[in-house]
Amino acid sequence: MKGDHLDPKGLIMEAYNIEGIQASECRSIFLDWALSVPADVDTAALIGALLARYGEAEPADHPMTQVLREGLDRMGTPKRRGGYKSRPRD
Numbered sequence: 001m002k003g004d005h006l007d008p009k010g011l012i013m014e015a016y017n018i019e020g021i022q023a024s025e026c027r028s029i030f031l032d033w034a035l036s037v038p039a040d041v042d043t044a045a046l047i048g049a050l051l052a053r054y055g056e057a058e059p060a061d062h063p064m065t066q067v068l069r070e071g072l073d074r075m076g077t078p079k080r081r082g083g084y085k086s087r088p089r090d
Contacts (some may be wrong), residue, residue, distance in 0.1 A: 006049050006050055006053065007033065007050065008036065009036060011029050011032055011033045012029070012030075012033055012050055012054065012068075013054075014029075015029045015064040016054055016058055016062065016064055021063055021064070022063060023063040023066060023067060025063075026063040026064040026066075026067040027067055029064070030064075030067045034071070043075060044072060044075040047068055047071050047075065050068055051068050051069065051072065054068075055068065055069075
């Protein structure tokens with residue numbers, strides 16, 4: 001089953017339809033979804049739209065809603081650069 005511009009493969013929709021799905025399974029589904037998002041697309045906006053679509057219609061404690069919220073929260077948190085780029089230059 002095909003989805004739409006927010007969820008082209010229908011992965012997120014299917015996660016909400018799986019009875020008894022666990023958070024770890026939702027994370028795997030979210031990762032698959034995120035890897036299929038084109039690089040030039042605002043991923044945070046897509047996650048926000050998915051939350052608006054499913055997060056309000058489904059129970060607030062659904063594991064996929066929690067994973068989407070975590071994904072949106074982490075989008076705003078900058079990551080520390082490691083290796084030689086983080087070391088002071090003399």
